[in-house]
Amino acid sequence: MAIVETKQIRKVFADHTAVDGVDLATREGEFLVLLGPSGCGKTTLLRMIAGLEKQTSGDVVIGGQVVNELPPRARKIAMVFQSYALYPHLSVAKNIAFPLKAQGAPREKIEPAVQKAAGMFGIERLLHRKPRQLSGGERQRVALARAMVREPDVFLLDEPLSNLDAKLRTAARDELQHFQRRLGTTTIYVTHDQVEAMGLGHRIAVMN
Structure with a gap:
Protein backbone atom coordinates (compact mmCIF):
# COMPACT_ATOMS: atom_id res chain seq x y z
CA MET A 1 0.00 0.00 0.00
CA ALA A 2 1.16 3.53 -0.70
CA ILE A 3 -0.07 7.09 -0.80
CA VAL A 4 -0.13 8.61 -4.30
CA GLU A 5 0.17 12.36 -4.82
CA THR A 6 0.36 14.63 -7.83
CA LYS A 7 1.62 18.16 -7.22
CA GLN A 8 0.69 20.81 -9.77
CA ILE A 9 1.04 18.21 -12.49
CA ARG A 10 0.63 19.47 -16.03
CA LYS A 11 0.66 17.92 -19.49
CA VAL A 12 0.80 20.04 -22.63
CA PHE A 13 0.59 18.48 -26.07
CA ALA A 14 1.48 20.44 -29.21
CA ASP A 15 -1.95 21.96 -29.69
CA HIS A 16 -3.65 21.77 -26.28
CA THR A 17 -3.25 21.40 -22.52
CA ALA A 18 -4.58 17.99 -21.44
CA VAL A 19 -3.96 18.30 -17.69
CA ASP A 20 -3.52 21.70 -16.08
CA GLY A 21 -2.02 21.89 -12.59
CA VAL A 22 -3.74 18.97 -10.83
CA ASP A 23 -3.15 18.40 -7.11
CA LEU A 24 -4.33 14.98 -6.00
CA ALA A 25 -3.65 12.87 -2.90
CA THR A 26 -4.94 9.42 -2.05
CA ARG A 27 -5.09 7.90 1.41
CA GLU A 28 -3.23 4.67 2.03
CA GLY A 29 -5.28 1.67 0.93
CA GLU A 30 -8.27 3.67 -0.29
CA PHE A 31 -10.39 3.33 -3.43
CA LEU A 32 -10.31 6.79 -5.02
CA VAL A 33 -12.49 7.40 -8.07
CA LEU A 34 -11.47 10.00 -10.65
CA LEU A 35 -14.69 11.21 -12.27
CA GLY A 36 -15.05 13.43 -15.31
CA PRO A 37 -16.35 13.63 -18.88
CA SER A 38 -14.50 12.11 -21.84
CA GLY A 39 -11.55 14.22 -22.94
CA CYS A 40 -10.96 15.97 -19.60
CA GLY A 41 -7.53 14.38 -19.07
CA LYS A 42 -8.35 11.52 -16.67
CA THR A 43 -6.51 8.85 -18.64
CA THR A 44 -3.55 11.17 -19.28
CA LEU A 45 -3.28 11.81 -15.53
CA LEU A 46 -3.36 8.08 -14.83
CA ARG A 47 -0.67 7.44 -17.45
CA MET A 48 1.56 10.11 -15.88
CA ILE A 49 1.18 8.48 -12.46
CA ALA A 50 2.10 5.13 -14.02
CA GLY A 51 5.11 6.62 -15.82
CA LEU A 52 3.71 5.82 -19.27
CA GLU A 53 3.44 9.53 -20.11
CA LYS A 54 6.00 12.17 -19.14
CA GLN A 55 4.49 15.23 -17.48
CA THR A 56 5.37 18.70 -18.77
CA SER A 57 5.77 19.98 -15.20
CA GLY A 58 4.88 19.07 -11.62
CA ASP A 59 5.66 16.03 -9.49
CA VAL A 60 4.35 12.50 -9.04
CA VAL A 61 4.95 11.24 -5.49
CA ILE A 62 4.42 7.59 -4.50
CA GLY A 63 4.99 6.46 -0.93
CA GLY A 64 6.66 9.78 -0.12
CA GLN A 65 9.17 9.48 -2.98
CA VAL A 66 9.23 11.73 -6.05
CA VAL A 67 9.19 9.25 -8.95
CA ASN A 68 9.37 11.62 -11.94
CA GLU A 69 12.50 9.93 -13.29
CA LEU A 70 11.58 6.35 -12.40
CA PRO A 71 10.50 4.05 -15.26
CA PRO A 72 7.05 2.42 -14.98
CA ARG A 73 8.44 -0.93 -13.81
CA ALA A 74 10.20 0.68 -10.85
CA ARG A 75 7.09 2.46 -9.54
CA LYS A 76 5.40 -0.69 -8.13
CA PRO A 152 1.87 -3.70 -6.64
CA ASP A 153 1.59 -0.92 -4.07
CA VAL A 154 -0.84 0.97 -6.32
CA PHE A 155 -3.55 -0.19 -8.69
CA LEU A 156 -4.67 2.09 -11.58
CA LEU A 157 -7.90 1.23 -13.42
CA ASP A 158 -8.86 3.06 -16.61
CA GLU A 159 -12.62 2.47 -17.18
CA PRO A 160 -12.15 -1.32 -17.00
CA LEU A 161 -15.90 -2.03 -16.96
CA SER A 162 -16.95 0.12 -19.91
CA ASN A 163 -16.92 -2.76 -22.43
CA LEU A 164 -19.29 -4.91 -20.36
CA ASP A 165 -23.07 -4.95 -20.71
CA ALA A 166 -25.15 -3.28 -17.98
CA LYS A 167 -25.96 -6.45 -16.02
CA LEU A 168 -22.40 -7.74 -16.08
CA ARG A 169 -21.06 -4.29 -15.21
CA THR A 170 -23.09 -4.17 -11.99
CA ALA A 171 -21.84 -7.60 -10.92
CA ALA A 172 -18.24 -6.73 -11.87
CA ARG A 173 -18.45 -3.46 -9.92
CA ASP A 174 -19.49 -5.31 -6.76
CA GLU A 175 -16.74 -7.87 -7.32
CA LEU A 176 -14.09 -5.21 -7.86
CA GLN A 177 -15.08 -3.40 -4.67
CA HIS A 178 -14.91 -6.68 -2.75
CA PHE A 179 -11.44 -7.52 -4.11
CA GLN A 180 -10.10 -4.05 -3.31
CA ARG A 181 -11.35 -4.20 0.27
CA ARG A 182 -9.88 -7.66 0.75
CA LEU A 183 -6.48 -6.79 -0.76
CA GLY A 184 -6.26 -3.26 0.64
CA THR A 185 -4.25 -1.99 -2.34
CA THR A 186 -4.39 1.77 -2.94
CA THR A 187 -6.56 2.12 -6.04
CA ILE A 188 -7.31 4.98 -8.44
CA TYR A 189 -10.24 4.24 -10.72
CA VAL A 190 -11.15 6.40 -13.74
CA THR A 191 -14.75 6.69 -14.97
CA HIS A 192 -17.18 9.11 -16.62
CA ASP A 193 -20.14 7.34 -14.97
CA GLN A 194 -21.48 9.11 -11.86
CA VAL A 195 -23.44 6.07 -10.67
CA GLU A 196 -20.34 3.90 -10.95
CA ALA A 197 -18.26 6.50 -9.10
CA MET A 198 -20.70 6.76 -6.19
CA GLY A 199 -21.05 2.99 -5.95
CA LEU A 200 -17.32 2.27 -5.89
CA GLY A 201 -15.26 4.98 -4.28
CA HIS A 202 -14.35 5.81 -0.72
CA ARG A 203 -13.87 9.31 -2.16
CA ILE A 204 -14.47 10.90 -5.56
CA ALA A 205 -12.20 13.46 -7.23
CA VAL A 206 -13.87 15.39 -10.05
CA MET A 207 -12.05 16.62 -13.16
CA ASN A 208 -13.67 18.97 -15.67
Whole structure:
Protein backbone atom coordinates (compact mmCIF):
# COMPACT_ATOMS: atom_id res chain seq x y z
CA MET A 1 0.00 0.00 0.00
CA ALA A 2 1.16 3.53 -0.70
CA ILE A 3 -0.07 7.09 -0.80
CA VAL A 4 -0.13 8.61 -4.30
CA GLU A 5 0.17 12.36 -4.82
CA THR A 6 0.36 14.63 -7.83
CA LYS A 7 1.62 18.16 -7.22
CA GLN A 8 0.69 20.81 -9.77
CA ILE A 9 1.04 18.21 -12.49
CA ARG A 10 0.63 19.47 -16.03
CA LYS A 11 0.66 17.92 -19.49
CA VAL A 12 0.80 20.04 -22.63
CA PHE A 13 0.59 18.48 -26.07
CA ALA A 14 1.48 20.44 -29.21
CA ASP A 15 -1.95 21.96 -29.69
CA HIS A 16 -3.65 21.77 -26.28
CA THR A 17 -3.25 21.40 -22.52
CA ALA A 18 -4.58 17.99 -21.44
CA VAL A 19 -3.96 18.30 -17.69
CA ASP A 20 -3.52 21.70 -16.08
CA GLY A 21 -2.02 21.89 -12.59
CA VAL A 22 -3.74 18.97 -10.83
CA ASP A 23 -3.15 18.40 -7.11
CA LEU A 24 -4.33 14.98 -6.00
CA ALA A 25 -3.65 12.87 -2.90
CA THR A 26 -4.94 9.42 -2.05
CA ARG A 27 -5.09 7.90 1.41
CA GLU A 28 -3.23 4.67 2.03
CA GLY A 29 -5.28 1.67 0.93
CA GLU A 30 -8.27 3.67 -0.29
CA PHE A 31 -10.39 3.33 -3.43
CA LEU A 32 -10.31 6.79 -5.02
CA VAL A 33 -12.49 7.40 -8.07
CA LEU A 34 -11.47 10.00 -10.65
CA LEU A 35 -14.69 11.21 -12.27
CA GLY A 36 -15.05 13.43 -15.31
CA PRO A 37 -16.35 13.63 -18.88
CA SER A 38 -14.50 12.11 -21.84
CA GLY A 39 -11.55 14.22 -22.94
CA CYS A 40 -10.96 15.97 -19.60
CA GLY A 41 -7.53 14.38 -19.07
CA LYS A 42 -8.35 11.52 -16.67
CA THR A 43 -6.51 8.85 -18.64
CA THR A 44 -3.55 11.17 -19.28
CA LEU A 45 -3.28 11.81 -15.53
CA LEU A 46 -3.36 8.08 -14.83
CA ARG A 47 -0.67 7.44 -17.45
CA MET A 48 1.56 10.11 -15.88
CA ILE A 49 1.18 8.48 -12.46
CA ALA A 50 2.10 5.13 -14.02
CA GLY A 51 5.11 6.62 -15.82
CA LEU A 52 3.71 5.82 -19.27
CA GLU A 53 3.44 9.53 -20.11
CA LYS A 54 6.00 12.17 -19.14
CA GLN A 55 4.49 15.23 -17.48
CA THR A 56 5.37 18.70 -18.77
CA SER A 57 5.77 19.98 -15.20
CA GLY A 58 4.88 19.07 -11.62
CA ASP A 59 5.66 16.03 -9.49
CA VAL A 60 4.35 12.50 -9.04
CA VAL A 61 4.95 11.24 -5.49
CA ILE A 62 4.42 7.59 -4.50
CA GLY A 63 4.99 6.46 -0.93
CA GLY A 64 6.66 9.78 -0.12
CA GLN A 65 9.17 9.48 -2.98
CA VAL A 66 9.23 11.73 -6.05
CA VAL A 67 9.19 9.25 -8.95
CA ASN A 68 9.37 11.62 -11.94
CA GLU A 69 12.50 9.93 -13.29
CA LEU A 70 11.58 6.35 -12.40
CA PRO A 71 10.50 4.05 -15.26
CA PRO A 72 7.05 2.42 -14.98
CA ARG A 73 8.44 -0.93 -13.81
CA ALA A 74 10.20 0.68 -10.85
CA ARG A 75 7.09 2.46 -9.54
CA LYS A 76 5.40 -0.69 -8.13
CA ILE A 77 2.22 0.24 -9.98
CA ALA A 78 -0.12 -1.96 -12.00
CA MET A 79 -2.56 -0.56 -14.56
CA VAL A 80 -5.61 -2.12 -16.19
CA PHE A 81 -6.73 -0.53 -19.46
CA GLN A 82 -10.22 -0.21 -20.92
CA SER A 83 -9.37 -2.83 -23.58
CA TYR A 84 -7.71 -5.18 -21.00
CA ALA A 85 -4.76 -5.48 -23.47
CA LEU A 86 -4.49 -9.27 -23.19
CA TYR A 87 -2.17 -11.10 -25.59
CA PRO A 88 -4.51 -13.15 -27.84
CA HIS A 89 -1.91 -15.80 -28.74
CA LEU A 90 -1.03 -16.56 -25.10
CA SER A 91 -2.97 -18.69 -22.62
CA VAL A 92 -4.49 -17.07 -19.55
CA ALA A 93 -1.64 -18.47 -17.43
CA LYS A 94 0.99 -16.98 -19.75
CA ASN A 95 -0.85 -13.64 -19.85
CA ILE A 96 -0.80 -13.49 -16.05
CA ALA A 97 2.86 -14.57 -15.93
CA PHE A 98 3.99 -12.03 -18.52
CA PRO A 99 4.88 -9.13 -16.13
CA LEU A 100 6.98 -11.48 -13.99
CA LYS A 101 8.83 -12.88 -17.01
CA ALA A 102 9.42 -9.35 -18.31
CA GLN A 103 11.14 -8.37 -15.07
CA GLY A 104 13.26 -11.54 -15.05
CA ALA A 105 11.63 -13.38 -12.14
CA PRO A 106 12.96 -16.93 -11.66
CA ARG A 107 10.78 -19.68 -13.13
CA GLU A 108 10.20 -21.38 -9.77
CA LYS A 109 8.57 -18.19 -8.43
CA ILE A 110 6.35 -17.55 -11.45
CA GLU A 111 4.12 -20.63 -11.22
CA PRO A 112 3.08 -20.10 -7.56
CA ALA A 113 2.54 -16.38 -8.18
CA VAL A 114 0.28 -17.11 -11.16
CA GLN A 115 -1.72 -19.64 -9.13
CA LYS A 116 -2.09 -17.15 -6.27
CA ALA A 117 -3.25 -14.32 -8.55
CA ALA A 118 -5.67 -16.63 -10.37
CA GLY A 119 -7.02 -17.79 -7.02
CA MET A 120 -7.67 -14.20 -5.92
CA PHE A 121 -10.06 -13.75 -8.84
CA GLY A 122 -11.45 -17.29 -9.06
CA ILE A 123 -10.08 -18.06 -12.53
CA GLU A 124 -7.95 -21.15 -11.86
CA ARG A 125 -10.11 -23.23 -14.24
CA LEU A 126 -9.43 -20.75 -17.07
CA LEU A 127 -5.63 -20.88 -16.98
CA HIS A 128 -5.25 -23.03 -20.11
CA ARG A 129 -7.72 -21.07 -22.24
CA LYS A 130 -6.97 -18.29 -24.73
CA PRO A 131 -8.59 -14.83 -24.34
CA ARG A 132 -10.92 -15.43 -27.32
CA GLN A 133 -12.49 -18.33 -25.38
CA LEU A 134 -13.47 -16.08 -22.46
CA SER A 135 -16.49 -13.90 -21.73
CA GLY A 136 -16.06 -10.16 -21.16
CA GLY A 137 -16.25 -10.63 -17.40
CA GLU A 138 -13.66 -13.42 -17.49
CA ARG A 139 -11.27 -11.29 -19.56
CA GLN A 140 -11.64 -8.53 -16.99
CA ARG A 141 -10.68 -10.93 -14.19
CA VAL A 142 -7.64 -12.09 -16.15
CA ALA A 143 -6.53 -8.48 -16.65
CA LEU A 144 -6.94 -7.82 -12.92
CA ALA A 145 -5.01 -10.98 -12.02
CA ARG A 146 -2.19 -10.01 -14.38
CA ALA A 147 -2.04 -6.59 -12.74
CA MET A 148 -1.97 -8.05 -9.23
CA VAL A 149 0.60 -10.80 -9.89
CA ARG A 150 3.50 -8.44 -9.10
CA GLU A 151 1.80 -7.42 -5.82
CA PRO A 152 1.87 -3.70 -6.64
CA ASP A 153 1.59 -0.92 -4.07
CA VAL A 154 -0.84 0.97 -6.32
CA PHE A 155 -3.55 -0.19 -8.69
CA LEU A 156 -4.67 2.09 -11.58
CA LEU A 157 -7.90 1.23 -13.42
CA ASP A 158 -8.86 3.06 -16.61
CA GLU A 159 -12.62 2.47 -17.18
CA PRO A 160 -12.15 -1.32 -17.00
CA LEU A 161 -15.90 -2.03 -16.96
CA SER A 162 -16.95 0.12 -19.91
CA ASN A 163 -16.92 -2.76 -22.43
CA LEU A 164 -19.29 -4.91 -20.36
CA ASP A 165 -23.07 -4.95 -20.71
CA ALA A 166 -25.15 -3.28 -17.98
CA LYS A 167 -25.96 -6.45 -16.02
CA LEU A 168 -22.40 -7.74 -16.08
CA ARG A 169 -21.06 -4.29 -15.21
CA THR A 170 -23.09 -4.17 -11.99
CA ALA A 171 -21.84 -7.60 -10.92
CA ALA A 172 -18.24 -6.73 -11.87
CA ARG A 173 -18.45 -3.46 -9.92
CA ASP A 174 -19.49 -5.31 -6.76
CA GLU A 175 -16.74 -7.87 -7.32
CA LEU A 176 -14.09 -5.21 -7.86
CA GLN A 177 -15.08 -3.40 -4.67
CA HIS A 178 -14.91 -6.68 -2.75
CA PHE A 179 -11.44 -7.52 -4.11
CA GLN A 180 -10.10 -4.05 -3.31
CA ARG A 181 -11.35 -4.20 0.27
CA ARG A 182 -9.88 -7.66 0.75
CA LEU A 183 -6.48 -6.79 -0.76
CA GLY A 184 -6.26 -3.26 0.64
CA THR A 185 -4.25 -1.99 -2.34
CA THR A 186 -4.39 1.77 -2.94
CA THR A 187 -6.56 2.12 -6.04
CA ILE A 188 -7.31 4.98 -8.44
CA TYR A 189 -10.24 4.24 -10.72
CA VAL A 190 -11.15 6.40 -13.74
CA THR A 191 -14.75 6.69 -14.97
CA HIS A 192 -17.18 9.11 -16.62
CA ASP A 193 -20.14 7.34 -14.97
CA GLN A 194 -21.48 9.11 -11.86
CA VAL A 195 -23.44 6.07 -10.67
CA GLU A 196 -20.34 3.90 -10.95
CA ALA A 197 -18.26 6.50 -9.10
CA MET A 198 -20.70 6.76 -6.19
CA GLY A 199 -21.05 2.99 -5.95
CA LEU A 200 -17.32 2.27 -5.89
CA GLY A 201 -15.26 4.98 -4.28
CA HIS A 202 -14.35 5.81 -0.72
CA ARG A 203 -13.87 9.31 -2.16
CA ILE A 204 -14.47 10.90 -5.56
CA ALA A 205 -12.20 13.46 -7.23
CA VAL A 206 -13.87 15.39 -10.05
CA MET A 207 -12.05 16.62 -13.16
CA ASN A 208 -13.67 18.97 -15.67
